[in-house]
Every structure is written in C-alpha cells, then in structure tokens.
Amino acid sequence: AQLTAPTVDLTGKRILVTAGGTRERLDPVRFLTNDSSGKMGYAVAAAAQRAGATVTLITAPTALTVPRGVTVVPIESTQELADAVTSRFPQADALIMAAAVADFQPLTAATQKIKKTADNDELTLTLKKTPDILKTVAPMKQADQVVVGFAAETQELLKNGRQKLRHKHLDMLAANDVSRADIGFNGDNNQVTFLFADGTSQQTPVASKRVIGERLIEQVAKLFAKK
Ligand code: CTP
Ligand code: CA
Numbered sequence: 001a002q003l004t005a006p007t008v009d010l011t012g013k014r015i016l017v018t019a020g021g022t023r024e025r026l027d028p029v030r031f032l033t034n035d036s037s038g039k040m041g042y043a044v045a046a047a048a049q050r051a052g053a054t055v056t057l058i059t060a061p062t063a064l065t066v067p068r069g070v071t072v073v074p075i076e077s078t079q080e081l082a083d084a085v086t087s088r089f090p091q092a093d094a095l096i097m098a099a100a101v102a103d104f105q106p107l108t109a110a111t112q113k114i115k116k117t118a119d120n121d122e123l124t125l126t127l128k129k130t131p132d133i134l135k136t137v138a139p140m141k142q143a144d145q146v147v148v149g150f151a152a153e154t155q156e157l158l159k160n161g162r163q164k165l166r167h168k169h170l171d172m173l174a175a176n177d178v179s180r181a182d183i184g185f186n187g188d189n190n191q192v193t194f195l196f197a198d199g200t201s202q203q204t205p206v207a208s209k210r211v212i213g214e215r216l217i218e219q220v221a222k223l224f225a226k227k
Contacts, residue, residue, distance in 0.1 A: 007214060008221035011052035015220075016092040017045040018085065018099035018133075020060030022078045026125070027110040031076075034100050037186050038062030040150070040176075041098030043213030045070050048096075051217055056092075058084045060099060078102050078130035085133050086140070094146040094220055097134055098174075105130050138169040144227045146220055148172045150192075154179040161195050171223050172196050174216060182206065194219055 019041020023031040046067035104127035161175035
C-alpha cells in the first residue's frame with residue numbers, strides 16, 4: 001500500500017537517477033569507495049516512480065532493494081557511471097545525480113592481488129581524477145532538460161553549493177550538511193537546501209529520505225513547468 005499519495009504528476013517524463021557510492025578498483029579483491037548508502041537516490045527514484053515518471057536508476061552497489069517498477073542499471077566505477085549516464089541522457093527529460101561519485105581512481109588497477117612483501121612497510125597509491133559527469137553532460141543539455149545535482153559539504157554549505165550549481169550548469173542543487181550526525185549519508189533522515197539557478201533557495205525540514213525525495217520531485221515538476 002502507498003503511504004503517501006504522489007503530490008505531483010510526472011506521467012510521460014523519463015527520469016534518470018544515479019545513486020550510491022562508486023567503487024574504484026585497486027586489485028581484483030579491493031576498491032576505494034565512500035560512505036554513501038544510496039538511500040537518498042533510491043528515495044528520489046521511488047518518488048519519481050510514484051509520480052508516474054518512467055524511471056531508470058543507475059546504481060553503484062548498495063544494500064537496498066530497487067523500487068518496484070524502476071529500471072535498474074548496475075555500475076561500479078565512475079567511468080562505468082559516466083558511460084551509463086552519457087549514453088542515456090539524450091533520451092531523458094531529467095537527470096538527478098544523487099550518486100556519491102569518487103573524485104579519484106587508482107592510476108592503474110592491479111590485475112593480480114597486491115601482496116605485502118617483507119621489505120615494504122608502506123604502500124603508496126597513485127590516484128588520478130575521475131571524469132566529472134555533470135560537467136561532461138552540461139554541453140549536451142537541451143533547453144527543456146532538467147539537471148539536478150547533490151552536494152555533500154562539511155563547511156560553507158551555501159557558498160560551495162552555489163559555486164557547484166554554476167560550474168556544473170545545474171537547474172537545481174540539493175545541498176546537504178554532512179558534518180551533522182543526525183542527517184546525511186547513512187541515516188534514514190536528511191535535510192537539504194535546494195538551490196536554484198535563479199538565485200533562490202529553499203530549505204526542507206529534517207525529514208525521512210522518503211519525504212525529502214518527494215519534496216525534490218515536486219521541485220523537479222516545477223522546473224519542468226517553467227521550461
Ligand atoms: N559529480 C559528478 N562527477 C564527478 C563528481 C561529482 O557528476 N566526478 C556530481 C555528483 O553526483 C553531485 C555533484 O557532482 O551531484 C556534486 O558532487 P560533489 O562531490 O559535491 O562535487 P565535486 O565537484 O566533486 O567537488 P568536491 O568533492 O571537491 O567538493
Ligand atoms: Ca566530489
């Protein structure tokens with residue numbers, strides 16, 4: 001049974017959502033990743049689906065169940081996520097990048113398991129920057145497409161958020177203060193500030209990720225209406 005009725009109607013809209021923390025391979029049994037649980041992205045995908053949209057969820061590995069009716073595309077690395085997003089973006093009406101994307105990946109992934117050797121007390125990893133997916137997508141963006149980013153910040157939430165909104169050419173950015181223990185990455189609750197390209201902003205109350213997902217989808221519907 002549905003606990004809350006969809007508050008907006010996105011019937012006919014194709015919405016691409018990304019979720020989870022990407023994994024960057026070090027060797028066949030090890031990878032670098034981050035604290036993302038994927039809960040926020042899954043909540044956004046579920047809210048979009050309840051609103052009637054056709055939803056594709058591109059997801060890094062998580063412990064979560066894919067919402068019913070949502071098409072799932074599993075990825076692991078940032079490069080795989082970048083390929084999955086860029087190939088599907090032209091057919092999408094909106095892209096919502098809730099994935100926690102690794103900023104760096106090992107320069108090379110070892111083909112065999114890295115061994116500890118008797119003479120090495122230290123191991124140095126060389127990392128290289130991953131592609132910035134939102135920046136890659138920006139030049140492909142059509143006037144009627146909506147692009148939403150997330151930003152997890154530990155300081156200067158609004159200043160850093162505004163900068164990302166501009167640099168990544170977003171219609172909206174959901175900024176999230178991850179220095180607070182009660183909200184964010186792993187919990188079930190969240191609080192975000194929606195920043196818009198027109199300079200306005202709106203803060204949600206602390207609420208379940210389900211509710212935050214619904215509020216976000218309401219904002220996406222408003223952005224469609226303005227296009
Ligand atoms: N993002 C992306 N490609 C990357 C890194 C991030 O598309 N390589 C997206 C995220 O999915 C998110 C937004 O960009 O929607 C902001 O991510 P964030 O990590 O906050 O910003 P960065 O640009 O990586 O800056 P930094 O981590 O240095 O604050
Ligand atoms: Ca980053």
